[in-house]
Amino acid sequence: MYFQQNYILMAYLDRVLDPPVYGWSDSEGMLSKPTSKQLLTEFFKRLNIFRCKKNWLAFFSWSRVILLVPLVFLFFFKFFTIPLLVVFFIYSMIAMGTHGTIWHHRYCTHQAYTFRNKFWRFLTQNLTISMIPEEIYVVSHHVHHAKSDQPGDPYNASGGFLYCFLADVNHQPIAKSLSEEDYNRTVGLMKHTGVNANNYTQYLKWGSVTHPGLALMYCVMNWSFWYVLFFLIGGHALGCTIFASAAFWAVGVRTFNYEGHGKGEDKRRTGIDFNQKDMSINQLWPGFVAGEWHNNHHLYPKSARTGFLPHQIDFAWYYIWVLNKLGLVTSYHDSKKDFHHRYAKPYKRKKQENDEVQEQVAEPAVKLRSADQVML
Numbered sequence: 001m002y003f004q005q006n007y008i009l010m011a012y013l014d015r016v017l018d019p020p021v022y023g024w025s026d027s028e029g030m031l032s033k034p035t036s037k038q039l040l041t042e043f044f045k046r047l048n049i050f051r052c053k054k055n056w057l058a059f060f061s062w063s064r065v066i067l068l069v070p071l072v073f074l075f076f077f078k079f080f081t082i083p084l085l086v087v088f089f090i091y092s093m094i095a096m097g098t099h100g101t102i103w104h105h106r107y108c109t110h111q112a113y114t115f116r117n118k119f120w121r122f123l124t125q126n127l128t129i130s131m132i133p134e135e136i137y138v139v140s141h142h143v144h145h146a147k148s149d150q151p152g153d154p155y156n157a158s159g160g161f162l163y164c165f166l167a168d169v170n171h172q173p174i175a176k177s178l179s180e181e182d183y184n185r186t187v188g189l190m191k192h193t194g195v196n197a198n199n200y201t202q203y204l205k206w207g208s209v210t211h212p213g214l215a216l217m218y219c220v221m222n223w224s225f226w227y228v229l230f231f232l233i234g235g236h237a238l239g240c241t242i243f244a245s246a247a248f249w250a251v252g253v254r255t256f257n258y259e260g261h262g263k264g265e266d267k268r269r270t271g272i273d274f275n276q277k278d279m280s281i282n283q284l285w286p287g288f289v290a291g292e293w294h295n296n297h298h299l300y301p302k303s304a305r306t307g308f309l310p311h312q313i314d315f316a317w318y319y320i321w322v323l324n325k326l327g328l329v330t331s332y333h334d335s336k337k338d339f340h341h342r343y344a345k346p347y348k349r350k351k352q353e354n355d356e357v358q359e360q361v362a363e364p365a366v367k368l369r370s371a372d373q374v375m376l
């Protein structure tokens, strides 16, 4: 029964994303590695809403970044001060990064925890400036876990930097001609997020779960709220700084999937990266600023905490933990104990045993050397 369900799920994940023109794999079943020119051609083709209005979501996602570029210039050339640079850094790296982990990753995709009610879900969703549409992230991320570092992985690091950087346009949008059953299944993946889903007729028109009108309205409301608030606190200087930093993050985060899977090389380290099924690695920077300990996460995708070792700070987990203590998050998965029981402790034990054996082997050699010296 389990294998049958798993087979059906894998078959669904095989067809849920819109395949790029260069395909996921070549004739031998290996990863199809497009050239930069192929990647860029596909990128601009799939951004073109005049060619096909079903491209609207990818266009909308990048438009948010482009719209904020003037604010980046204003920040650097008009309002720049060192304290604002600190604000820029903290908001971009920690606030936006941690929110991405809390909301898009751990809640929307993996359902690692549950909210008491819709209000706390809404508040968490809008805790920062909205930059990445949930739909683009969630559906493709399920495929990423099912096919990590295999052909079909939407941000397969072996495809190279551009393959990953342009993934939200080239590889992550859902297929445009799903059957009604597949579409309903896709809506099911998003249901708990509170995103209002298109009916099947609307999907056939717009090619997405989200309706463009609602997405636009939601974005305008989110941006207006935050800009007015920052303006009231610190004028246009603060408004520009924080919105510019959100744009900076939105571009930077597109590099994460390439780095988080070792840039296409095996960079896993013994005693740190215990998951050996894919090339994901635990990196200090994404871990410290966003709680994204990616190798741990691939080991326990449904865990609301991924910082398992003492040095692995996890701000996203602290937020979920505090909300739970306040009764606003009612349940969560936490795999820390299991991680230590299955991986960290056995590793430590084995390492200690190996160290002791090495010491014992080394000792007689030392004694032998000193005996030789006496003989001489």
Ligand SMILES: [Zn+2]
Residues within 6 Å of the ligand: 144, 148, 260, 261, 280, 294, 298
């Ligand atoms: Zn990954």
Ligand SMILES: [Zn+2]
Residues within 6 Å of the ligand: 105, 109, 110, 141, 145, 297, 301
């Ligand atoms: Zn994940």
